[in-house]
Amino acid sequence: MGTVTVTGWPGETDVPESSLSLGRKLGTGGQGAVHELTGRGTGHVYKEYLNPAAVDGRELAMLVDTPKAMTAMDRDRLLRQCAWPLARVVDGTRVKGFIMAMVPQAFWAKQQNGPKLREYQYLLFEPKKMWGDIVPPDVDGRLDVVRQVVDLFRLLHGNKLIVGDVSMSNILWTDNPGGVYLLDCDAIRKQGRRPVMAQPETPDWDDPLQPPDDPDLDTDRYKLALLVVRALTRNSRLRPGEPMNFVPGVPERIAKEVTARFQEAARPRGLRPDAAQWALAVSERGTIDLGPLPTVRTAPNLRKAPIDGAPDQRPLIQLKPPGSGR
Amino acid sequence: MSQQVLPFYLVCDESSSMQGMPIDAINKSLPELHQEIGGNPVVADKTRFALISFNHAAQVLLPLSDLSNVTSVPALTAAGGTNYSAAFDLVRDLITQDVAQLKKDGHQVLRPTIFFLTDGQPNDTSEWPAAHQRLTDAGWAPHPNILAFGFGQADATTIQQVATIRGFIADGTLSPAQALQEFAQSLTRSIVRSGSSLDATGGMSLAMPDKVPGFTTVPADVI
Numbered sequence: 001m002g003t004v005t006v007t008g009w010p011g012e013t014d015v016p017e018s019s020l021s022l023g024r025k026l027g028t029g030g031q032g033a034v035h036e037l038t039g040r041g042t043g044h045v046y047k048e049y050l051n052p053a054a055v056d057g058r059e060l061a062m063l064v065d066t067p068k069a070m071t072a073m074d075r076d077r078l079l080r081q082c083a084w085p086l087a088r089v090v091d092g093t094r095v096k097g098f099i100m101a102m103v104p105q106a107f108w109a110k111q112q113n114g115p116k117l118r119e120y121q122y123l124l125f126e127p128k129k130m131w132g133d134i135v136p137p138d139v140d141g142r143l144d145v146v147r148q149v150v151d152l153f154r155l156l157h158g159n160k161l162i163v164g165d166v167s168m169s170n171i172l173w174t175d176n177p178g179g180v181y182l183l184d185c186d187a188i189r190k191q192g193r194r195p196v197m198a199q200p201e202t203p204d205w206d207d208p209l210q211p212p213d214d215p216d217l218d219t220d221r222y223k224l225a226l227l228v229v230r231a232l233t234r235n236s237r238l239r240p241g242e243p244m245n246f247v248p249g250v251p252e253r254i255a256k257e258v259t260a261r262f263q264e265a266a267r268p269r270g271l272r273p274d275a276a277q278w279a280l281a282v283s284e285r286g287t288i289d290l291g292p293l294p295t296v297r298t299a300p301n302l303r304k305a306p307i308d309g310a311p312d313q314r315p316l317i318q319l320k321p322p323g324s325g326r
Numbered sequence: 327m328s329q330q331v332l333p334f335y336l337v338c339d340e341s342s343s344m345q346g347m348p349i350d351a352i353n354k355s356l357p358e359l360h361q362e363i364g365g366n367p368v369v370a371d372k373t374r375f376a377l378i379s380f381n382h383a384a385q386v387l388l389p390l391s392d393l394s395n396v397t398s399v400p401a402l403t404a405a406g407g408t409n410y411s412a413a414f415d416l417v418r419d420l421i422t423q424d425v426a427q428l429k430k431d432g433h434q435v436l437r438p439t440i441f442f443l444t445d446g447q448p449n450d451t452s453e454w455p456a457a458h459q460r461l462t463d464a465g466w467a468p469h470p471n472i473l474a475f476g477f478g479q480a481d482a483t484t485i486q487q488v489a490t491i492r493g494f495i496a497d498g499t500l501s502p503a504q505a506l507q508e509f510a511q512s513l514t515r516s517i518v519r520s521g522s523s524l525d526a527t528g529g530m531s532l533a534m535p536d537k538v539p540g541f542t543t544v545p546a547d548v549i
Contacts, residue, residue, distance in 0.1 A: 029525060030533075113361040127368040128394050132365070168368055169522060202522060203330070203372065203530050236368060237329070 007079050007101035008043050009086040013064050015099060019090045020046055030200060032097060034120055041099065046089055047186070048097040049197075057095035060088055060196045063186065064098070078159075081152055082182040098186060102272035107172040107181050109134045117183075120227070121168035124158050134232075137175040137247035144178040146228050146282050152180055153224050154275040157217060160191040164215040166223035167202035168236065191217060211271055218269040225265030227259060228278055240266035257281035330422030330530050331423060331433040331522050333374045333390055335470070336513065337413050338402060339444040341381040343478060345404040348445060353401045355510030360539030362514045369521035372530065373430070376420065380413035382449070390424045405435050410448040410488070411457035417470075418461045425468045438470040439520075439532050442488055455487075462490055471532055473516075491532075498516035 004077045023036035032047045049055050059209040065260050067075045078084060092315035096326045110128040122134050123142065149171060156163060161288065165187050189195040195214070207215065207222040230238055234247050240262050246255050262271040273281075338352060356377075364370050370393055377388040379402050390455045421438050428435045448454050462469050472487035476482065477496035485493040519533035 028515070111361060112356055113365075116365065121366070121368045125371070128364075128367070130361065130365045130394055131367075167522075185396050217394065 007086065009099065009101070010040070013061070013087050015087045015089050015111075017089050017096050019211060020089065022046065031197065036102070037099070043102055044086070044099050045102050046097055046099055048089070049095075049217050050055055051197075052094055052096050054197045056194060056196050057088065057090075059189070059194060060085060060095060060098060060186065062193070063188065063196065064088060066159070066161070066190070074155060075160060077155055081155075081180060082185045084185050092185060100185070103172065103181060103183070106174040106176065106179060111290060116174050118174055119169050120171040120173060120231070121236065123173065123231040124168060124234060126234070139247050141175040141178065142231050142247065143212065143250070143254070143282060145173045145175065145180060146231050147279070148173075148180040149227050149231075150224065150275055150278045152182060153220065154279060156188070157220065161188050162191055162217055163188055163200045163223070164195060164203075164219070164221050165202060166220060166227065167205045168230075169202070171227070185232070216269075218272055221272040221274055223267050224275060224278060225262055225273065228282065229262045232258060240264075254282055329372070329433050331372060331374060332436045332517075332530060332532070333376070333421075333428070333438040334389075334513075334517055335376045335378060335417055335438060335440045335484075336419070336476055337378045337380065337417055337440055337442045339381070339408060339446065340379040340402045340404050340406075341408040341446060342405050343446050347506055348478070349404045351403050352443075352510070355371055355507060356399055359510055359517075360393055360396060360399070360513045363517050364396065366518060366521075367394070369518050370394035372521040374424075375517070376419070376424070378413060378417055380409060380416075382409045382412070384409075384416040386416070386420065389472070390420070408444065408446045409448045409450045409453060410444075410454035411450050413442075414454065414457035414461045416486055418457075418466075421431040421468050435468070436530060437532070438468060439516075440470045440472045441516075442472055442474045444474075444480050444485075444488075445504065447459075447479060447481055447484060523525050 002088045004318065020035075020037060020041060021036040021039035026034045026036055026045060028034075028050075029050075032049045035048060037044045037046055056083075056297040063311075064087060067078055069086065079101070083098055083100040083103065086305065087099040088098060089097045103117065107118050109118050109132055110116070111130070111134075116134070118134055122131060122146065123136055127134075127136055132248065136142075163182070170187075172183065173179070174181075185200045186196045199215075205223060205226060207219040209220045209222070210216075210218050225240065226238070227281055229244065230236060232246055233244050235245070238244065244259055244262065246258075249259075258281050261277060265272050340349060357447075359375075363373065363375065373393075374390045375388070375393050376386065376390040377399060379385055379387050381404075383406075387402070388396065417440060425435050426439070460466070462472065470490075472488060472490040474485045474493045475496075476485040476494070480493045480495065482493070485495050516533055520531060
């Protein structure tokens with residue numbers, strides 16, 4: 001038993017499946033079914049894996065423990081902005097799924113056939129009547145969402161957490177007030193570690209230079225560039241190197257810097273803008289262009305003192321070999 | 327890079343035996359399917375949907391469409407016999423036209439998928455195998471993947487013959503209306519997942535429904 005988290009979860013990290021009180025089945029995704037929890041789990045949901053045999057239970061335990069090692073401020077932000085795995089659900093020694101917080105009400109919309117998540121994809125297309133009460137924000141609202149996404153990635157990357165499957169479906173947004181929320185956090189892995197289970201990729205969100213084994217920090221940086229620019233251009237498929245048309249009203253300075261960073265996102269691994277650079281590019285503050293840096297000074301070629309002569313110019317002192325007597 | 331598009335055709339039996347609950351169940355499911363796909367911008371962008379009904383003849387109720395732009399669709403009405411060859415011939419002609427048009431519009435077209443639904447045995451027993459052969463001929467580049475669903479009087483062997491990937495036959499544990507609701511949900515899920523996930527080769531794929539939890543994915547070939 002641990003302490004109560006910011007989401008209200010009592011802090012247990014392994015919960016027997018038989019102890020859960022299940023409510024409605026909220027949906028079925030590619031990897032699992034999500035059930036509402038009632039009773040003491042109210043406000044949380046259970047993601048039940050469809051194929052538990054494919055789950056690496058140790059990696060899931062590591063994700064569950066990750067917030068404990070974070071600073072209090074980072075931990076609270078992580079748990080408020082991410083559907084983080086709070087506890088593993090087990091059946092004996094088998095890991096069946098995990099508990100996470102229910103998506104906050106602000107990230108739900110009303111559509112004709114019921115509630116709908118306010119996915120990032122609604123920022124990437126011209127609005128349609130079928131979207132119900134999802135009305136994409138104006139330019140200021142878009143910039144607000146983008147800044148929050150960038151800040152979330154700063155938080156994750158600062159804690160060596162890699163999202164991997166960044167896409168239009170697993171980030172939610174709201175503009176009343178502005179906020180973002182990350183789903184599918186069991187796909188996140190610690191830098192250098194394996195994911196809980198093999199992760200899908202999303203069409204149009206692949207990194208052309210992704211390492212063959214797994215996405216890494218550079219992959220996330222490429223995808224962060226796609227998140228920023230696609231929302232600011234309302235273009236679901238834009239890639240670095242293609243012509244950019246910003247939504248009306250993006251300040252000139254931001255457009256200029258975002259354009260430059262976006263081109264840099266296609267650079268080889270290790271040279272792509274990180275979240276901090278994106279934060280600067282989309283910041284409300286202007287940046288001040290500084291003068292070019294002076295050339296690197298080299299040491300003056302002064303006359304050398306005799307002691308600075310090359311070693312072969314010094315006389316050698318012959319020493320007696322060890323043990324040769326006095 | 328041109329935009330990949332995955333066309334889906336729902337080919338639905340509306341013979342007289344579909345009268346009542348079955349036809350009502352399908353008609354009731356269409357607005358839900360429309361909302362689920364049309365209300366999802368990426369899936370609507372990457373998929374197209376057509377509705378074809380058949381009895382002794384076949385007709386296009388909804389031409390291949392981006393569901394986010396559709397505002398109404400003609401209802402299915404039960405009458406007449408069950409002629410598979412009329413449906414297979416019509417859908418072959420449609421696929422030919424649709425693929426050509428999509429390519430002309432600059433799309434990269436993935437192999438079309440047919441969800442075929444029937445509740446009875448075909449009356450045209452001697453003709454339909456040849457029409458099916460024309461539709462599924464591997465030498466015809468856009469030959470579709472077919473998922474066939476049977477309930478009521480449909481025969482498992484016939485369903486297996488119609489399907490090119492997987493057939494489903496109602497096992498009687500659900501009422502026809504519930505079974506058809508499940509059918510419609512599996513069609514919707516298949517379209518949504520196909521339009522929003524990549525396969526191991528990095529391409530968009532047909533995400534097939536399965537009776538057991540979990541889905542098997544087959545690569546949707548580029549024609």
